[in-house]
Amino acid sequence: MTNLNNQHIAPIVGSTCKVLSPATVANVVCGFDILGFALNEPNDIITLSISNGPGVTIINADDFNLPTKAEDNVSGAALIALLEETPDVQGFTLISEKTIKPGSGIGSSAASAAGVVVAANHLLGNRFSKADLVRFAMFGEKVASGVKHADNIAPCIYGGVTLIRSIYPLDIVSLQAPLLHVTVVHPQIEVRTADARQILRQKVLLKDAIKQWGNIAGLVAGLLQGDYDLIGRSLEDVIIEPVRSILIPGFDEVKKRCKEAGALGGGISGSGPSIFMLSKDAATAAAVEKEMAAVFTRIGIAYHTHLTTINSEGAKVVPL
Amino acid sequence: MTNLNNQHIAPIVGSTCKVLSPATVANVVCGFDILGFALNEPNDIITLSISNGPGVTIINADDFNLPTKAEDNVSGAALIALLEETPDVQGFTLISEKTIKPGSGIGSSAASAAGVVVAANHLLGNRFSKADLVRFAMFGEKVASGVKHADNIAPCIYGGVTLIRSIYPLDIVSLQAPLLHVTVVHPQIEVRTADARQILRQKVLLKDAIKQWGNIAGLVAGLLQGDYDLIGRSLEDVIIEPVRSILIPGFDEVKKRCKEAGALGGGISGSGPSIFMLSKDAATAAAVEKEMAAVFTRIGIAYHTHLTTINSEGAKVVPL
Structure with missing residues (x-):
C-alpha cells in the first residue's frame, strides 16, 4: 500500500482513521536493546483525524489520565516529529483508547507512539517509509523513558520479530519466525524503566558478553x-x-515452573515487571499461564495474563 | 556415512586413509569465540594408519619441525583423547604434511587436530559423531594455545559457517551461508595466540557489548x-x-583499501596476524588481494595471500 511514486496525496481536514496498535516484547532475554516482537493481544485503539491545528489535540478515551499536552504525551511527541516533515498538514486530533497498561513492560508507550504515526501515514497516503515512522515514534519513547530506543517501536511498526542492529544509523531487520505462542503475566507492581536502566552495570565481563552474543546468535x-x-x-x-529480576518478586519461581510446564524459555518483558514465556503449542502456553497465575496468587500480588501469538503485521488500520 | 547403528567396525591394523584438512577463519569480526568458517584452500594433508601402538607415532612430512612426542603435538593430543574412548585400537601412525603455516591465524592447529580425528573416525567406521570429534580435537587446541576453544575446530569438522553457541555444554549450529569469496593475507610476522588473548580487557562497556551483539545478530x-x-x-x-589490530602493522590501511575495492568487510582472522576479507564475487576478491599485497609491499613485510571460497564440507577423506 506504500505510495511508491512518493506523490503526496493532498491531506483532507477531517479525514479520520482507526488503528489497532499492539503490545510488544522488547529485549527478549539475550537480545537486550536489539530485539523485539509484536503480540496479537492486547492492542491500543487509536482514532486519528487531520485537523486545522495548529499542533496535536489529544483526547483520552480511557482511565489512565495520561498527559494531554502534546509535548508531554508520547503520541503527541511522535506526531509533532512527523508534522515537522509534513508541511501540508496543520495538525491532528487524536482519540486514544489504551488497553495496554502504562508501566506494564509490554510496550505501552511504543504502542501509542507507533500507532499514531502509522495512522497519520495512512491519512497522508503512506508517504513515509516504515523506517521514517520508527524515527518519528522514537520521539515518543524519549518522552516515556528519556531514551530513544526502538526495540518496542520497530516490532510495533514492522510486525513479527525485529532486530535493531543499530540505532545510529537506524538499521532494522525483520526476522521470519516460526509459530510461537506467547504467555505474558503482568504482576501489578511498579518498575520504572528509568530505574531498571539505572541498576545495570556500565561494564560487563568479556566472558559474560561472549556467552550473551553466542546466545543471541543462537x-x-x-x-x-x-x-x-x-x-x-x-x-x-x-x-x-x-x-533486573531482583525487582520482580517471584521471577525465579515463575521461570522455573513455566519451563517445567514445557515453555521453551522466556524472561523479563522489556524492563518488566511483565514476564513472557514462549511455547511451541497453545496447550503448553495455557499450562504456562496457570503456573504464572499460581505463583502470583501464592505471593499475593494481583496480576493479569495474556495468552497470545506473535503478531506478524504490526499496527494496522481497521474499519472505523 | 555415519554408522547409525553404532555397530563398531573391527579396526584392522595397517588400514590407512588420507584426509585433506582445511584452514579456517575464527572469530569473524563480531563473532569473537563463537563463529568460524572453513576455507577451500589451503589444506593440510594427513595420512593416518591404525597401528599396533601403543599410542601415537608422528612423522612430519614438512619443514615446520613440530613436536613429534604425541602429548606435545596438537594431532597427537587429539588422537590420545580419541584413543581413550576406543578400547579396540592400540595406536595410530600419522604422517603429517602441513601447508597451513603454524601461527598464521587461519587455524593451522585446528586443521591438524580436526583432520586426524576425522581420519581416525573414517578408519573406525565413523563410530563417532561430529560433536564427539570436536570434543577430541579440542584437546589438540589446548596443546596449541592453552585454551580448549572450538571456533576453528567446529568449521574444520562440520564445514561451512559454524556457530559455537556454547562450549560447556558443547552446542554447535551450522549456518547456511550464500556464496562468499574469501581473500586472506598472511603477513610474515609473529602474533602468539596466548599474547593476543592476554592483551584483551577482562571487562567491556555494556554499550559496546550491545553493539557487538547487534552486529553478531545481524x-x-x-x-x-x-x-x-x-x-x-x-x-x-x-x-x-x-x-588486537595494534599487533598487526598495516591493519587499518588494509581494511580501508579492501573495503574501498568492494569487499563486504572483514578483519583479523583468529588472533592474527592474517587478515581476511569477504567479497560477493571473484573479481572483487581478486581486487582485494591486490590491495592487500600493495600495503604489505609498501610496508616491507613479506606476505602470502589466499584467494578462495567457503568450504562447505570440512575435513574430508580423499583417495590415497
Whole structure:
C-alpha cells in the first residue's frame, strides 16, 4: 500500500482513521536493546483525524489520565516529529483508547507512539517509509523513558520479530519466525524503566558478553531456521536478567515452573515487571499461564495474563 | 556415512586413509569465540594408519619441525583423547604434511587436530559423531594455545559457517551461508595466540557489548537470509579488533583499501596476524588481494595471500 511514486496525496481536514496498535516484547532475554516482537493481544485503539491545528489535540478515551499536552504525551511527541516533515498538514486530533497498561513492560508507550504515526501515514497516503515512522515514534519513547530506543517501536511498526542492529544509523531487520505462542503475566507492581536502566552495570565481563552474543546468535539462527530447541537453548541472559529480576518478586519461581510446564524459555518483558514465556503449542502456553497465575496468587500480588501469538503485521488500520 | 547403528567396525591394523584438512577463519569480526568458517584452500594433508601402538607415532612430512612426542603435538593430543574412548585400537601412525603455516591465524592447529580425528573416525567406521570429534580435537587446541576453544575446530569438522553457541555444554549450529569469496593475507610476522588473548580487557562497556551483539545478530541473519549488504554492515567489531589490530602493522590501511575495492568487510582472522576479507564475487576478491599485497609491499613485510571460497564440507577423506 506504500505510495511508491512518493506523490503526496493532498491531506483532507477531517479525514479520520482507526488503528489497532499492539503490545510488544522488547529485549527478549539475550537480545537486550536489539530485539523485539509484536503480540496479537492486547492492542491500543487509536482514532486519528487531520485537523486545522495548529499542533496535536489529544483526547483520552480511557482511565489512565495520561498527559494531554502534546509535548508531554508520547503520541503527541511522535506526531509533532512527523508534522515537522509534513508541511501540508496543520495538525491532528487524536482519540486514544489504551488497553495496554502504562508501566506494564509490554510496550505501552511504543504502542501509542507507533500507532499514531502509522495512522497519520495512512491519512497522508503512506508517504513515509516504515523506517521514517520508527524515527518519528522514537520521539515518543524519549518522552516515556528519556531514551530513544526502538526495540518496542520497530516490532510495533514492522510486525513479527525485529532486530535493531543499530540505532545510529537506524538499521532494522525483520526476522521470519516460526509459530510461537506467547504467555505474558503482568504482576501489578511498579518498575520504572528509568530505574531498571539505572541498576545495570556500565561494564560487563568479556566472558559474560561472549556467552550473551553466542546466545543471541543462537536465537536468531533458531528463529530463522525454525529450530524450537535451539530457540529454547538460546533463551538465556547472563547479564541483564540477574540484575533486573531482583525487582520482580517471584521471577525465579515463575521461570522455573513455566519451563517445567514445557515453555521453551522466556524472561523479563522489556524492563518488566511483565514476564513472557514462549511455547511451541497453545496447550503448553495455557499450562504456562496457570503456573504464572499460581505463583502470583501464592505471593499475593494481583496480576493479569495474556495468552497470545506473535503478531506478524504490526499496527494496522481497521474499519472505523 | 555415519554408522547409525553404532555397530563398531573391527579396526584392522595397517588400514590407512588420507584426509585433506582445511584452514579456517575464527572469530569473524563480531563473532569473537563463537563463529568460524572453513576455507577451500589451503589444506593440510594427513595420512593416518591404525597401528599396533601403543599410542601415537608422528612423522612430519614438512619443514615446520613440530613436536613429534604425541602429548606435545596438537594431532597427537587429539588422537590420545580419541584413543581413550576406543578400547579396540592400540595406536595410530600419522604422517603429517602441513601447508597451513603454524601461527598464521587461519587455524593451522585446528586443521591438524580436526583432520586426524576425522581420519581416525573414517578408519573406525565413523563410530563417532561430529560433536564427539570436536570434543577430541579440542584437546589438540589446548596443546596449541592453552585454551580448549572450538571456533576453528567446529568449521574444520562440520564445514561451512559454524556457530559455537556454547562450549560447556558443547552446542554447535551450522549456518547456511550464500556464496562468499574469501581473500586472506598472511603477513610474515609473529602474533602468539596466548599474547593476543592476554592483551584483551577482562571487562567491556555494556554499550559496546550491545553493539557487538547487534552486529553478531545481524551477521547471522545476513548469512541465513543471503543478504550481502546486511553481512557487510554487520562486519564491525568494537571490542576485540581495536585492541588486537595494534599487533598487526598495516591493519587499518588494509581494511580501508579492501573495503574501498568492494569487499563486504572483514578483519583479523583468529588472533592474527592474517587478515581476511569477504567479497560477493571473484573479481572483487581478486581486487582485494591486490590491495592487500600493495600495503604489505609498501610496508616491507613479506606476505602470502589466499584467494578462495567457503568450504562447505570440512575435513574430508580423499583417495590415497
